[in-house]
Amino acid sequence: MTKLxxxxxxxxxxxxxxxxxTVLIVVGSMAFPRxxxxxSGVIRLRSAGESFVVTLFTAPTLxxxxxxxxxxxxxxxxxxSVVLDATVELILTPPKGAKIRADDVFCGPxxxxxxxxxxxxxxxxxxxxAIPGGLGSPLMYGLRVRLPSxxxxxxxxxxxxxxxxxxxDAVLPVGGPAQRLFAVWPSLLLPPVxxxxxxxxxxxxxxxx
Amino acid sequence: MSPTSQAILGAxxxxxxxxxxxxxxxxIYLRGWRVLTRxxxxxxxxWRAGAFVAGLGALAVAVASPLDALSGFLxxxxxxxxxxxxxxxxxxxxxxxxxxxxxRGLPRTWAHDGLGPFLSSPxxxxxxxxxxxxxxxxxxxxxxxxxxxxxxxxxxxxRSPGWHEVEHxxxxxxxxxxxxxxxxxxxxxxxxxxxxxxxxxLAADLVNSALCAxxxxxxxxxxxxxxxxxxxxxxxxxxxxxxxxxxxxxPGSIAFLIPATVVAIQFLSSxxxxxxPIRPGSPLPVRPSPPRLSRRFDLLNVPILGRLLQxxxxxxxxxxxxxxxALAVIIDGFRGPAGASANLAGVxxxxxxxxxxxxxLLAAGNAFCFACPFLLPxxxxxxxxxxxxxxxxxxxxxxxxxxxxxxxxWAYEVFDLWNRPQAxxxxxxxxxxxxxxxxxxxxxxxxxxxxCPIGQFNFVTSLVSPLEVQxxxxxxxxxxxxxxxxxxxxxxxxxxxxxxxPRKAGNLDCxxxxxxxxxxxHDNIGLLAVAPAAELRRDxxxxxxxxxxxxxxxxxxxLxxxxxxxxxxxxxxxxxTEWIASASFGDRPGSRSVVVTLLFAVTTGLLPVLxxxxxxxxxxxxxxxxxxxxDLSCRLALALIPLGAxxxxxHLLFHLLTAASALGPVWQRVAPGGLSLGLDLSLRPETVxxxxxLLLGGGLLLxxxxxxxxxxxxxRRSSRSLRLMLPWALLATLLYGFGLWSLLQxxxxxxxxxxxxxx
Numbered sequence: 001m002t003k004l005x006x007x008x009x010x011x012x013x014x015x016x017x018x019x020x021x022t023v024l025i026v027v028g029s030m031a032f033p034r035x036x037x038x039x040s041g042v043i044r045l046r047s048a049g050e051s052f053v054v055t056l057f058t059a060p061t062l063x064x065x066x067x068x069x070x071x072x073x074x075x076x077x078x079x080x081s082v083v084l085d086a087t088v089e090l091i092l093t094p095p096k097g098a099k100i101r102a103d104d105v106f107c108g109p110x111x112x113x114x115x116x117x118x119x120x121x122x123x124x125x126x127x128x129x130a131i132p133g134g135l136g137s138p139l140m141y142g143l144r145v146r147l148p149s150x151x152x153x154x155x156x157x158x159x160x161x162x163x164x165x166x167x168x169d170a171v172l173p174v175g176g177p178a179q180r181l182f183a184v185w186p187s188l189l190l191p192p193v194x195x196x197x198x199x200x201x202x203x204x205x206x207x208x209x
Numbered sequence: 210m211s212p213t214s215q216a217i218l219g220a221x222x223x224x225x226x227x228x229x230x231x232x233x234x235x236x237i238y239l240r241g242w243r244v245l246t247r248x249x250x251x252x253x254x255x256w257r258a259g260a261f262v263a264g265l266g267a268l269a270v271a272v273a274s275p276l277d278a279l280s281g282f283l284x285x286x287x288x289x290x291x292x293x294x295x296x297x298x299x300x301x302x303x304x305x306x307x308x309x310x311x312x313r314g315l316p317r318t319w320a321h322d323g324l325g326p327f328l329s330s331p332x333x334x335x336x337x338x339x340x341x342x343x344x345x346x347x348x349x350x351x352x353x354x355x356x357x358x359x360x361x362x363x364x365x366x367x368r369s370p371g372w373h374e375v376e377h378x379x380x381x382x383x384x385x386x387x388x389x390x391x392x393x394x395x396x397x398x399x400x401x402x403x404x405x406x407x408x409x410x411l412a413a414d415l416v417n418s419a420l421c422a423x424x425x426x427x428x429x430x431x432x433x434x435x436x437x438x439x440x441x442x443x444x445x446x447x448x449x450x451x452x453x454x455x456x457x458x459x460p461g462s463i464a465f466l467i468p469a470t471v472v473a474i475q476f477l478s479s480x481x482x483x484x485x486p487i488r489p490g491s492p493l494p495v496r497p498s499p500p501r502l503s504r505r506f507d508l509l510n511v512p513i514l515g516r517l518l519q520x521x522x523x524x525x526x527x528x529x530x531x532x533x534x535a536l537a538v539i540i541d542g543f544r545g546p547a548g549a550s551a552n553l554a555g556v557x558x559x560x561x562x563x564x565x566x567x568x569x570l571l572a573a574g575n576a577f578c579f580a581c582p583f584l585l586p587x588x589x590x591x592x593x594x595x596x597x598x599x600x601x602x603x604x605x606x607x608x609x610x611x612x613x614x615x616x617x618x619w620a621y622e623v624f625d626l627w628n629r630p631q632a633x634x635x636x637x638x639x640x641x642x643x644x645x646x647x648x649x650x651x652x653x654x655x656x657x658x659x660x661c662p663i664g665q666f667n668f669v670t671s672l673v674s675p676l677e678v679q680x681x682x683x684x685x686x687x688x689x690x691x692x693x694x695x696x697x698x699x700x701x702x703x704x705x706x707x708x709x710x711p712r713k714a715g716n717l718d719c720x721x722x723x724x725x726x727x728x729x730x731h732d733n734i735g736l737l738a739v740a741p742a743a744e745l746r747r748d749x750x751x752x753x754x755x756x757x758x759x760x761x762x763x764x765x766x767x768l769x770x771x772x773x774x775x776x777x778x779x780x781x782x783x784x785x786t787e788w789i790a791s792a793s794f795g796d797r798p799g800s801r802s803v804v805v806t807l808l809f810a811v812t813t814g815l816l817p818v819l820x821x822x823x824x825x826x827x828x829x830x831x832x833x834x835x836x837x838x839x840d841l842s843c844r845l846a847l848a849l850i851p852l853g854a855x856x857x858x859x860h861l862l863f864h865l866l867t868a869a870s871a872l873g874p875v876w877q878r879v880a881p882g883g884l885s886l887g888l889d890l891s892l893r894p895e896t897v898x899x900x901x902x903l904l905l906g907g908g909l910l911l912x913x914x915x916x917x918x919x920x921x922x923x924x925r926r927s928s929r930s931l932r933l934m935l936p937w938a939l940l941a942t943l944l945y946g947f948g949l950w951s952l953l954q955x956x957x958x959x960x961x962x963x964x965x966x967x968x
Contacts, residue, residue, distance in 0.1 A: 055439055075439055180898060180953050187899045190906035204326035
């Protein structure tokens with residue numbers, strides 16, 4: 001049986017529906033609250049104390065599968081100048097109920113001799129020192145840590161310089177490995193796009209005289 | 210200069226992909242422009258190449274300079290970035306008349322077979338004319354500009370890196386379309402007469418000025434992100450916004466007004482003549498086709514490097530260096546610390562050796578066999594003159610090598626060889642003894658050809674290498690009577706692996722020793738560029754190998770190599786290690802080994818053979834192909850090699866990039882006080898994953914293409930070819946999916962990769 005083309009009314013209805021859906025998706029994605037973005041990361045926290053203003057930047061999505069990069073900008077409260085000679089420490093606490101093995105180590109590779117792994121009580125938090133320019137950005141204190149369990153991690157950032165100090169809490173939402181798919185979607189497009197172009201190429205060749 | 214300014218000026222951050230894209234574009238353009246400027250120097254003068262390269266430079270400054278870092282803090286910096294994209298990079302690129310140079314710069318096959326059907330398609334040409342219509346270009350730029358400056362849209366781009374890239378892409382592509390009718394890059398045809406161009410530009414300037422006025426004179430901060438961002442230079446968010454408006458207004462308007470004035474002057478000075486559309490230009494230059502063979506790249510013709518490669522002493526030096534490294538591995542393996550990450554036997558072979566060998570295979574060819582360290586002691590033993598026996602006829606297959614390679618992969622997983630420096634040292638030592646023992650008794654390169662597991666891996670993987678030892682001109686070989694390449698002569702031995710060059714196809718069994726090159730009296734053998742896996746698409750009778758469709762041993766060897774890549778990568782992931790732990794019988798000794806052995810036997814033996822036979826059988830039945838299931842299975846097994854090689858490369862690249870810094874500590878221990886090795890190849894995790902997925906995707910595409918060509922070789926009708934390959938293509942796609950899954954999984958912390966940070 002020959003399939004009849006859709007009526008004009010139905011075509012119009014479909015195109016209106018598509019347009020409406022597009023508008024809804026765009027508006028919806030704009031209204032969805034997200035953290036602020038800056039310096040190729042998002043601002044997870046910005047807090048001002050008596051002496052310092054601390055801003056914590058991370059990647060837009062944090063995944064338990066790969067080390068997370070945490071960058072901390074420390075500024076003077078009074079004039080906003082960047083502070084590069086303070087000691088910045090992070091105390092990371094895993095999410096409640098996280099299954100972390102005793103031999104899991106939070107941090108990634110660095111240029112140092114390996115230290116023996118230390119069994120430890122995993123419910124306790126771990127302290128890390130952020131290094132100035134540690135992630136390549138000379139303005140920030142940075143460190144790369146592995147957060148091996150999905151969930152909301154707590155990061156207590158403390159900044160000390162001489163008698164001045166300031167501490168502030170931040171929450172780091174860590175997702176599972178599947179989130180990484182979204183981060184590399186352009187590379188994943190290669191096979192389907194390649195196959196599509198190849199099919200189109202063959203079709204055009206067959207059509208050409 | 211303040212520390213803040215210094216830090217910002219040093220914040221260059223070019224990503225891997227933009228850098229690769231820009232470099233590749235420049236390379237292809239300049240390659241094409243070099244040819245075209247010789248043929249038609251008037252149409253392609255030097256300034257066009259300069260404009261194109263400057264456009265790429267402006268693009269690089271926009272996306273990679275400190276502007277990018279600053280744009281998160283300052284709206285004015287963000288506006289400069291947009292201005293560079295829209296008013297500098299896009300017009301400069303079009304001034305380079307990039308269409309023909311880019312097309313000519315591509316390899317001829319790609320341009321002709323790949324892009325040809327698209328470029329000659331009437332439908333696509335029609336679409337091309339529509340897309341470059343002035344009205345669409347004007348709307349694309351101005352519409353995009355207005356849309357993205359609406360606070361909700363601008364905020365969306367600031368919050369989400371993905372949308373930010375979409376915003377920049379909109380601006381850049383929109384401005385390419387906008388400037389197209391103004392610049393009219395050759396060989397495009399103008400749609401409107403020249404007098405319309407000034408009006409077109411002035412109308413655009415009007416809209417731009419209105420937008421800038423809103424930004425410059427607004428009394429509140431329009432984009433909340435900048436109100437919340439740290440103020441680095443003491444400027445308020447409102448004054449920053451006003452500066453952004455002025456930047457967009459003044460230089461933005463200049464970018465519209467200068468070309469408008471130039472075109473208006475041109476029009477007025479030329480009078481009526483320019484009221485007509487510009488002529489499309491002279492006919493396209495046609496490059497005379499040079500002889501086919503002279504176009505192929507030959508590594509041996511490269512100055513200095515070609516000479517070096519051909520010199521026997523150079524190979525000896527490379528082998529000597531590798532021998533020293535092997536000796537260091539043996540000594541440190543036995544005498545050094547037990548921890549693999551602090552021992553040369555842990556770091557050199559497993560982190561660097563195999564990774565670099567596989568990358569060299571994919572980038573050039575069989576470099577490991579060229580510099581094989583095991584051959585120097587063997588050469589000494591050969592001088593005893595005991596090698597008189599021929600390798601037994603029954604063993605002249607790859608079955609022994611399959612068993613040895615399979616055993617090696619199995620032992621690696623079961624005994625954690627990567628974490629046992631002593632076992633690694635023992636293995637290397639045993640290799641020396643066996644090589645010398647076998648080749649002391651048997652003639653030729655019996656060990657390399659029939660036994661060596663490393664060699665078999667390299668032979669099979671080098672089928673996707675871009676270089677091959679080949680004859681330069683087949684006609685010369687037709688008149689040759691001495692066949693020195695095979696038999697050798699008084700000064701130079703011939704091919705020990707019994708490959709007769711005129712009938713050699715592909716890199717199988719070729720060690721890249723280049724003995725044949727030195728032996729050939731006609732200087733007719735080169736290291737020529739070939740399309741990766743091209744030799745798998747046909748099935749000729751190959752020297753010393755016969756038809757690949759008849760070689761079940763080679764097919765099984767390929768399957769072991771391909772499936773081991775996936776099993777090995779998956780075995781590193783947390784879900785698989787946890788599954789192995791849960792499937793083992795408690796803490797009973799040897800229970801883990803039993804589980805790993807079973808898993809290994811199923812995933813690299815049973816499953817591949819069964820899956821491939823079923824896929825080939827189903828394809829044959831569905832298509833009615835006049836080929837036996839055995840022959841088809843053998844050929845399709847080899848077609849999986851690109852995918853397997855890609856998985857090996859993705860897996861080993863991960864080790865190389867994440868654990869390269871492990872060489873530093875080992876070096877400090879081995880050579881205290883010596884030169885510090887500050888090797889740091891660490892990339893962002895997402896960049897490593899992008900590289901891995903790109904490699905895997907490329908491998909899948911090459912495998913599918915090879916499979917399709919094999920199917921076409923078996924069938925004449927393309928619809929039937931598709932049926933023949935479809936079940937096999939499903940198997941390849943499943944493998945790809947499994948590889949992708951493995952790459953996304955978290956890794957348990959093993960040996961070298963994870964070192965605790967100072968606490």
